[in-house]
Amino acid sequence: MLLALSSAFAFPSKKQYKPCKHLVLYFHDIIYNGKNAGNATSAIVAAPDGANLTILAGQFHFGNIAVFDDPITLDNNLHSKPVGRAQGLYIYDTKNTFTSWLGFTFVLNSTDHQGTINFSGADPIMVKSRDISIVGGTGDFFMHRGIATIMTDAFEGEVYFRLRVDIKFYECW
Amino acid sequence: MLLALSSAFAFPSKKQYKPCKHLVLYFHDIIYNGKNAGNATSAIVAAPDGANLTILAGQFHFGNIAVFDDPITLDNNLHSKPVGRAQGLYIYDTKNTFTSWLGFTFVLNSTDHQGTINFSGADPIMVKSRDISIVGGTGDFFMHRGIATIMTDAFEGEVYFRLRVDIKFYECW
Amino acid sequence: MLLALSSAFAFPSKKQYKPCKHLVLYFHDIIYNGKNAGNATSAIVAAPDGANLTILAGQFHFGNIAVFDDPITLDNNLHSKPVGRAQGLYIYDTKNTFTSWLGFTFVLNSTDHQGTINFSGADPIMVKSRDISIVGGTGDFFMHRGIATIMTDAFEGEVYFRLRVDIKFYECW
Numbered sequence: 306m307l308l309a310l311s312s313a314f315a316f317p318s319k320k321q322y323k324p325c326k327h328l329v330l331y332f333h334d335i336i337y338n339g340k341n342a343g344n345a346t347s348a349i350v351a352a353p354d355g356a357n358l359t360i361l362a363g364q365f366h367f368g369n370i371a372v373f374d375d376p377i378t379l380d381n382n383l384h385s386k387p388v389g390r391a392q393g394l395y396i397y398d399t400k401n402t403f404t405s406w407l408g409f410t411f412v413l414n415s416t417d418h419q420g421t422i423n424f425s426g427a428d429p430i431m432v433k434s435r436d437i438s439i440v441g442g443t444g445d446f447f448m449h450r451g452i453a454t455i456m457t458d459a460f461e462g463e464v465y466f467r468l469r470v471d472i473k474f475y476e477c478w
Numbered sequence: 479m480l481l482a483l484s485s486a487f488a489f490p491s492k493k494q495y496k497p498c499k500h501l502v503l504y505f506h507d508i509i510y511n512g513k514n515a516g517n518a519t520s521a522i523v524a525a526p527d528g529a530n531l532t533i534l535a536g537q538f539h540f541g542n543i544a545v546f547d548d549p550i551t552l553d554n555n556l557h558s559k560p561v562g563r564a565q566g567l568y569i570y571d572t573k574n575t576f577t578s579w580l581g582f583t584f585v586l587n588s589t590d591h592q593g594t595i596n597f598s599g600a601d602p603i604m605v606k607s608r609d610i611s612i613v614g615g616t617g618d619f620f621m622h623r624g625i626a627t628i629m630t631d632a633f634e635g636e637v638y639f640r641l642r643v644d645i646k647f648y649e650c651w
Numbered sequence: 652m653l654l655a656l657s658s659a660f661a662f663p664s665k666k667q668y669k670p671c672k673h674l675v676l677y678f679h680d681i682i683y684n685g686k687n688a689g690n691a692t693s694a695i696v697a698a699p700d701g702a703n704l705t706i707l708a709g710q711f712h713f714g715n716i717a718v719f720d721d722p723i724t725l726d727n728n729l730h731s732k733p734v735g736r737a738q739g740l741y742i743y744d745t746k747n748t749f750t751s752w753l754g755f756t757f758v759l760n761s762t763d764h765q766g767t768i769n770f771s772g773a774d775p776i777m778v779k780s781r782d783i784s785i786v787g788g789t790g791d792f793f794m795h796r797g798i799a800t801i802m803t804d805a806f807e808g809e810v811y812f813r814l815r816v817d818i819k820f821y822e823c824w
Contacts, residue, residue, distance in 0.1 A: 316593040316617025322651065339700065350697040350714045351523040351543060354512065354531035358700035368523045368545050370567075370697060372714050372752075374745040392744045392773050393752045394716075398565045399547040406545075406566045408581055408754055410773035420662040423771050423784045425596050425613060427565050427583035438596045438614025440771060441784025443798055444662025448821055452616055475621055475651075478668065478821075489766040489790025495824065524696040524716060527685065527704035541696045541718050543740075571738045572720040579718075579739045581754055598769050598786060600738050600756035611769045611787025625789060648794055648824075 316436060324451065325477035328418070330411070331458060332375045332391040333383045333467050336361070341464065347373035361463050365404075366397035377411060381458050381467060389413035395428070403430040407437060411470075413445075420444020422472065424453055439472065450476040489609060497624065498650035501591070503584070504631060505548045505564040506556045506640050509534070514637065520546035534636050538577075539570035550584060554631050554640060562586035568601070576603040580610060584643075586618075593617020595645065597626055612645065623649040662782060670797065671823035674764070676757070677804060678721045678737040679729045679813050682707070687810065693719035707809050711750075712743035723757060727804050727813060735759035741774070749776040753783060757816075759791075766790020768818065770799055785818065796822040 337345035339359035349358045353368030362369050372394050376387035393409025404427065411422040421444060426437025434456050442449040451474035459467040510518035512532035522531045526541030535542050545567050549560035566582025577600065584595040594617060599610025607629050615622040624647035632640040683691035685705035695704045699714030708715050718740050722733035739755025750773065757768040767790060772783025780802050788795040797820035805813040 322620075337700070348699045348714045350699055350716060353521045353523055353545075354510070367547075368521045370523060370543070370545070370716070372699075372716070372742050372744045374713075374750065390745075392750060394742055394744075396545050396567055398545045398567075399563075404547065404565060406581070406583060408752070408771065410752060410771075412773050412775070421773055421782070421784075423773075423786070425581065425583075425598065425771065425786075426616070427585050427594055427596075429585070436594070436616035438594075438616065440596070440598075440613040440786040441796065441798075443772070443782035443784065447668075447798065448796065450614065450621065452614075452620070495793075526694045526696055526718075527683070540720075541694045543696060543716070543718070569718050569740055571718045571740075572736075577720065577738060579754070579756060598754065598756075598771065599789070600758050600767055600769075602758070609767070609789035611767075611789065613769070613771075613786040623787065623794065625787075625793070 322475055324473035324475055326449070326451075326472075326474040328472040330377050330379065330388070330470050330472065331381050331467055332377045332411075332470065333465070334373055334375045335465050336371060336463070338464055346375045347371045362397070364400050365402060367400045369397045371395050373409070377413070381469070383465075383467070388415035388418065393424075404428065405430060418445050420446045422446050422449070426453075428455060430457065439474065442474075446474070448476070448478045449474045495648055497646035497648055499622070499624075499645075499647040501645040503550050503552065503561070503643050503645065504554050504640055505550045505584075505643065506638070507544075507546055507548045508638050509544060509636070511637055519548045520544045535570070537573050538575060540573045542570045544568050546582070550586070554642070556638075556640070561588035561591065566597075577601065578603060591618050593619040595619050595622070599626075601628060603630065612647065615647075619647070621649070621651045622647045668821055670819035670821055672795070672797075672818075672820040674818040676723050676725065676734070676816050676818065677727050677813055678723045678757075678816065679811070680719055680721045681811050682717060682809070684810055692721045693717045708743070710746050711748060713746045715743045717741050719755070723759065727815070729811075729813070734761035734764065739770075750774065751776060764791050766792045768792050768795070772799075774801060776803065785820065788820075792820070794822070794824045795820045 337348040351370035356362040375391040377389040378385040439451040454471040458469040510521040524543035529535040548564040551558040612624040627644040631642040683694040697716035702708040721737040723735040724731040785797040800817040804815040
């Protein structure tokens with residue numbers, strides 16, 4: 306199933322281009338479920354008719370919108386010191402599989418990177434590796450554009466997920 | 479009325495530029511109204527105070543957010559074989575006319591096209607022809623940018639609409 | 652506090668680049684609070700569990716989504732003749748400070764400017780000056796890209812705010 310989806314939806318970037326800048330980062334999302342207010346980094350704020358805001362909706366979560374402020378780390382450890390925050394929204398937008406649409410920003414503030422990176426795109430969650438657009442940046446990433454390759458690095462129940470984001474800039478300034 | 483709006487809001491693209499790639503596609507939106515769960519491809523998930531999620535809000539739908547996963551076809555026939563899905567959200571954002579704001583992705587998966595195209599922009603629905611930005615792409619559309627000219631090709635009650643999307647890329651890679 | 656945040660989150664644009672086009676505009680947001688239907692230009696349409704749609708949510712408004720259609724003016728006077736409309740959405744996305752995520756469009760229609768400008772980015776509201784991306788444009792701003800520097804020019808209670816938007820295009824066509 307995953308394989309079929311992979312071959313169907315993983316559109317490889319053209320290999321002849323080499324990124325002018327390259328970063329790999331992780332971000333961690335803990336969704337509010339009515340009981341984890343202290344730890345939650347995201348919350349369901351919209352749901353389809355009949356659903357509520359503490360349980361992801363039944364039909365592949367179709368119609369849920371979540372708002373998030375997730376820690377970004379250099380490795381896959383939730384407890385590593387964050388280098389920034391991933392902020393924005395994701396939307397579950399399909400009724401017959403898990404697919405989301407993403408609009409968000411990486412706000413990076415570490416000794417290595419100071420600036421923001423803006424992302425937009427469709428995220429076919431069940432596909433191993435999927436590409437979204439980097440539509441702009443500020444600070445160290447002033448006017449940059451590129452492609453981010455997303456992989457689900459962990460998924461625990463319906464509360465926690467961790468994404469690995471392979472950021473490849475093809476336009477640097 | 480339409481004419482007045484057209485002259486007011488149709489900002490023609492500069493004619494001296496020729497697209498490096500050109501595509502015309504249609505997508506079809508059937509909004510959930512409480513009775514069409516089987517056919518619906520979109521759903522109202524947010525509404526202003528006092529409105530519900532099965533009827534578009536009263537004042538030009540101001541404040542409604544819809545999430546969609548709409549079939550894309552090569553012609554204007556809803557029943558043609560889809561070449562991909564349009565996924566994302568639209569927002570009705572004006573109180574005194576029909577205007578929406580769009581953030582969505584075309585996920586194309588046919589023998590002709592494999593990749594995604596990311597769109598963002600204001601859509602003054604009552605204007606015959608309106609332009610939004612293509613802010614990025616992946617796969618066959620790796621790093622592309624351009625302009626999409628949208629026309630409402632059909633509008634049936636408050637349940638179905640079909641948009642013709644004239645995709646003109648001015649940056650190809 | 653503001654100073655600390657400024658030094659932490661104001662990522663200056665690289666100084667060596669000069670904009671190819673430059674505009675300063677203001678927009679004015681009056682949020683619906685249940686009593687100002689006549690004047691309001693925006694409305695809360697999504698809220699976290701337990702909150703309502705006429706009062707911004709308690710925890711730094713975390714989880715609120717507002718849809719807006721705000722007048723744009725050349726100066727800081729709400730009653731100046733508008734030169735266009737700012738349309739889209741903002742999202743309060745942090746639990747421990749005021750931060751929003753913006754997706755919106757300037758639809759300009761004056762003797763000076765005819766066209767649209769599309770914006771996307773994180774807005775750390777408490778920082779004096781913050782940068783977001785201009786991801787595309789149409790009409791006079793055909794295919795433009797750039798950076799917008801946002802400053803909160805006024806903030807009155809939880810009903811009115813005015814943003815000064817310093818639009819710097821670095822890619823003009």
